[in-house]
Amino acid sequence: MQNECLLELKGLKTTFFTENGPVTVVNGVSFRVSAGETLGVVGESGCGKSVTSESILRLLNEKTTRYEGEINYKSKNLLSLTEEEMRDIRGNEISMIFQDPMTSLNPVYTIGDQIAESIMIHQKLKKKEAYAKAIDMLRLTGIPSPEKRAGEYPHELSGGMRQRVMIAIALACQPNLLIADEPTTALDVTIQSQILDLIQDLKQELKMGVILITHDLGVVAEVCTRVVVMYLGEVIEEARVGDLFANPLHPYTKGLLKSVPQLDGDRSQKLYVIQGSVPPLSNVPKGCRFAPRCAYSTKLCEESAPDLSGTEHKVRCWHYEAIVQKEGGLHAAQ
Ligand SMILES: Nc1ncnc2c1ncn2[C@@H]1O[C@H](COP(=O)(O)OP(=O)(O)OP(=O)(O)O)[C@@H](O)[C@H]1O
Ligand code: SF4
Ligand SMILES: [Mg+2]
Numbered sequence: 001m002q003n004e005c006l007l008e009l010k011g012l013k014t015t016f017f018t019e020n021g022p023v024t025v026v027n028g029v030s031f032r033v034s035a036g037e038t039l040g041v042v043g044e045s046g047c048g049k050s051v052t053s054e055s056i057l058r059l060l061n062e063k064t065t066r067y068e069g070e071i072n073y074k075s076k077n078l079l080s081l082t083e084e085e086m087r088d089i090r091g092n093e094i095s096m097i098f099q100d101p102m103t104s105l106n107p108v109y110t111i112g113d114q115i116a117e118s119i120m121i122h123q124k125l126k127k128k129e130a131y132a133k134a135i136d137m138l139r140l141t142g143i144p145s146p147e148k149r150a151g152e153y154p155h156e157l158s159g160g161m162r163q164r165v166m167i168a169i170a171l172a173c174q175p176n177l178l179i180a181d182e183p184t185t186a187l188d189v190t191i192q193s194q195i196l197d198l199i200q201d202l203k204q205e206l207k208m209g210v211i212l213i214t215h216d217l218g219v220v221a222e223v224c225t226r227v228v229v230m231y232l233g234e235v236i237e238e239a240r241v242g243d244l245f246a247n248p249l250h251p252y253t254k255g256l257l258k259s260v261p262q263l264d265g266d267r268s269q270k271l272y273v274i275q276g277s278v279p280p281l282s283n284v285p286k287g288c289r290f291a292p293r294c295a296y297s298t299k300l301c302e303e304s305a306p307d308l309s310g311t312e313h314k315v316r317c318w319h320y321e322a323i324v325q326k327e328g329g330l331h332a333a334q
Helices: 049-056 083-089 111-123 127-140 146-150 159-171 189-206 217-223 241-246 251-258 299-303 320-327
Strands: 005-018 021-034 038-042 065-073 094-097 177-181 209-213 226-231 234-240
Touching: 005 049, 005 209, 021 049, 021 065, 021 209, 021 234, 038 049, 038 189, 038 217, 049 065, 049 177, 049 209, 094 159, 111 127, 111 146, 111 159, 127 146, 127 159, 159 189, 177 189, 189 209, 189 217, 209 217, 217 241, 226 241, 226 251, 234 241, 234 251
Parallel strands: 038 209, 038 226, 094 177, 177 209
Antiparallel strands: 005 021, 005 065, 226 234
């Protein structure tokens, strides 16, 4: 079952119709997630990670958003389902954990009632059975005294506990795929690693596929099987985690890896910063989107956009072979 492909994005394009005209925020993103694997999605703020995940569940306002491409889930293209069919998918088959649990929990209901409500909707159980199951889910996420906690309101819980409640809600219906968008960013480091361990354990137990969106390459190294690196709405590299860390091919990925603090490194040494800044989406470069920040950019790069090429290890760069040959591995990067 390990290799059963659950979700396949094929050239997903998400365009917002804004006051200043259409803006394509996700520009032809493709990747696959299998049952039992954790796919990491990384990239700087604003590169389109959240919009990609919200597009998968079609959570964006469809009056002002256009989706193109395919989002194939178990051989159904989610983009061609009706809203009613999508409601069956959300929470039942694919669940999402958001960055800030407070915005997704309802302050006026106890957490036990909120989890039970979600179970009742999706599994058509009676209230009493659903409530018992809600307590089981709280126990599964490692919340102490789950019976007592179930009767409490969101504001009575710490940030880490609330995030566990969100996970309990997301997992209550035993989804096949969990999308976790920065699930630990708001939490302190110890709680962060407990939550990540929990997601990993539940992934094993429930045989889910997981998409983990994060800024943190340390988290990727710890829990992901494969990783997709995004830049300005596009995938610029995709590889198994070990390959990406040992042999990053894209100049942007090399820069990202060099800007991660090394635990055993010299703390007095300055962290590497990728030069320049991300151009606005309203004015993306015509050729390679990374060209204005890339030390290896040539005329070809400025004029023509490279495709994502390769099979196991994919990269979107005209010159990656020459760069690797000339400069060697990670420390070569600009
Ligand atoms: N509803 C919207 N209308 C117009 N533009 C939007 C909308 N939602 C997001 N964007 C823009 O889309 C781009 C990608 O946003 P997104 O939230 O996906 O980034 P991200 O990679 O998740 O960043 P972060 O790491 O900060 O969470 C940003 O430039 C953002 O301003
Ligand atoms: S295609 Fe050119 S500009 Fe883009 S990353 Fe590669 S070398 Fe740099
Ligand atoms: Mg985001």
